[in-house]
Amino acid sequence: xxxxxxxxxxxxxxxxxxxxxxxxxxxxxxxxxxxxxxxxxxxxxxxxxxxxxxxxxxxxxxxxxxxxxxxxxxxxxxxxxxxxxxxxxxxxxxxxxxxxxxxxxxxxxxxxxxxxxxxxxxxxxxxxxxxxxxxxxxxxxxxxxxxxxxxxxxxxxxxxxxxxxxxxxxxxxxxxxxxxxxxxxxxxxxxxxxxxxxxxxxxxxxxxxxxxxxxxxxxxxxxxxxxxxxxxxxxxxxxxxxxxxxxxxxxxx
Amino acid sequence: xxxxxxxxxxxxxxxxxxxxxxxxxxxxxxxxxxxxxxxxxxxxxxxxxxxxxxxxxxxxxxxxxxxxxxxxxxxxxxxxxxxxxxxxxxxxxxxxxxxxxxxxxxxxxxxxxxxxxxxxxxxxxxxxxxxxxxxxxxxxxxxxxxxxxxxxxxxxxxxxxxxxxxxxxxxxxxxxxxxxxxxxxxxxxxxxxxxxxxxxxxxxxxxxxxxxxxxxxxxxxxxxxxxxxxxxxxxxxxxxxxxxxxxxxxxxxxxxxxxxxxxxxxxxxxxxxxxxxxxxxxxxxxxxxxxxxxxxxxxxxxxxxxxxxxxxxxxxxxxxxxxxxx
Numbered sequence: 001x002x003x004x005x006x007x008x009x010x011x012x013x014x015x016x017x018x019x020x021x022x023x024x025x026x027x028x029x030x031x032x033x034x035x036x037x038x039x040x041x042x043x044x045x046x047x048x049x050x051x052x053x054x055x056x057x058x059x060x061x062x063x064x065x066x067x068x069x070x071x072x073x074x075x076x077x078x079x080x081x082x083x084x085x086x087x088x089x090x091x092x093x094x095x096x097x098x099x100x101x102x103x104x105x106x107x108x109x110x111x112x113x114x115x116x117x118x119x120x121x122x123x124x125x126x127x128x129x130x131x132x133x134x135x136x137x138x139x140x141x142x143x144x145x146x147x148x149x150x151x152x153x154x155x156x157x158x159x160x161x162x163x164x165x166x167x168x169x170x171x172x173x174x175x176x177x178x179x180x181x182x183x184x185x186x187x188x189x190x191x192x193x194x195x196x197x198x199x200x201x202x203x204x205x206x207x208x209x210x211x212x213x214x215x216x217x218x219x220x221x222x223x224x225x226x227x228x229x230x231x232x233x234x235x236x237x238x239x240x241x242x243x244x245x246x247x248x249x250x251x252x253x
Numbered sequence: 254x255x256x257x258x259x260x261x262x263x264x265x266x267x268x269x270x271x272x273x274x275x276x277x278x279x280x281x282x283x284x285x286x287x288x289x290x291x292x293x294x295x296x297x298x299x300x301x302x303x304x305x306x307x308x309x310x311x312x313x314x315x316x317x318x319x320x321x322x323x324x325x326x327x328x329x330x331x332x333x334x335x336x337x338x339x340x341x342x343x344x345x346x347x348x349x350x351x352x353x354x355x356x357x358x359x360x361x362x363x364x365x366x367x368x369x370x371x372x373x374x375x376x377x378x379x380x381x382x383x384x385x386x387x388x389x390x391x392x393x394x395x396x397x398x399x400x401x402x403x404x405x406x407x408x409x410x411x412x413x414x415x416x417x418x419x420x421x422x423x424x425x426x427x428x429x430x431x432x433x434x435x436x437x438x439x440x441x442x443x444x445x446x447x448x449x450x451x452x453x454x455x456x457x458x459x460x461x462x463x464x465x466x467x468x469x470x471x472x473x474x475x476x477x478x479x480x481x482x483x484x485x486x487x488x489x490x491x492x493x494x495x496x497x498x499x500x501x502x503x504x505x506x507x508x509x510x511x512x513x514x515x516x517x518x519x520x521x522x523x524x525x526x527x528x529x530x531x532x533x534x535x536x537x538x539x540x541x542x543x544x545x546x547x548x549x550x551x552x553x554x555x556x557x558x559x560x561x562x563x564x565x566x567x568x569x570x571x572x573x574x575x576x577x578x579x
Contacts, residue, residue: 102457103558162464
């Protein structure tokens, strides 16, 4: 098994507040990592440093061996130029908590925008792929609809199809069900489980412990910017070595 | 499980008082519940509407019958070539300024929002200066620019010049007018465009960045079309102001609609009222046309904004009927 993604000693501070503290994490191809932890523990920031939406202060993230957003410059790591970073980002899918679909574009246009523009995919081919992806997330009949006319769960499924359209090597999910009404959470989790089962490499930040137990290969517990514990779900969720985790699980369950 | 109880003896808690009306018969209410609820009548509205209509009719009657307005004279001037020539000039000034002002405004707004502090400061300074100078003063400055710069040259900054113009040759009064109006317009347009851009949810830019879309594409395809929803009503307002504002160029002896009306009034004594009415009615017509265009452009950019039907399709349908689009 090769490392799909490695996080090496990533630290990040906002002023005096240390959000991420020397994070080290390895995800192998096809693995599903679920990141849990109390709010303010740095989960979202960690996800955003992976695709360089937030630059790390020290350390780096590499995807299939290639450092993201930085290169070696003499004896230091140096940030890449904007266009190089944008090119690298198209290798990583990102699904946001509040979907962030482009409201003025139809569902189909939302999905084909990036493959056509960043990967130079012919429009007809991109459309065909988009229809396949919509069928996969159960929205085959919604291609011509505008996002605002969909329910939250449907919008999030479109957002997942949009991320998949780039055929990414890795997909990051930032609390994908937190903005949804309770009865809509299930339909999004079903899509996530389907992706997990088909061998997609994913990192999911979530509070859905049941999902972690069912779909995760690796559960990472983050608190105050540090990885407190990481391991298979049976270890971290059922038999955690730290009282902080037990206390957290009692509160969210 | 704790049950929250409200103690009505506590200060600030108002206990429920029994209603003063007699208790309602529950069975009777249930029977009435099946029928539609009667709405309240508003006799006051009818009375006020009647008074307003009478006053309005009086006003229109006075306008039409008062000999001061000299309607036959109005009719004589309305389509005179000299008036239409001024009207055309007004349209040209407005059209060119609208385009240059908006382009300048977009550039200034992007500078103002950029990460480069020097560009931010320059944009801020530009907006500050040009919003501070009265348009009429700016136009007089430019019209007298030959007094300030005899020669304008194009070349390396502070270095040798490649092309040299005599300012008097380059700057005809028309160019001066368009330049002055555009410089002024750009400062206002910049703030309108900036307010539009910052009204678009931050997540849109983040999503575009996460998809790896190039920076220019993020703005052109994702941000500006959504910003347009906020920009268009304000910019249409600005354009209507501009349309009428072009009348100040008459001080540079450029005779647009108002300039023509004014000069004709001074040579044809006693006709100032009908001539002003000619100008007013043309301005009303142009403003109405702008409002109609605004309505359709607004509808076009509102696609996806509401949960209702897609207005873009209706707009394209309307264009097709007019033979504008396929």
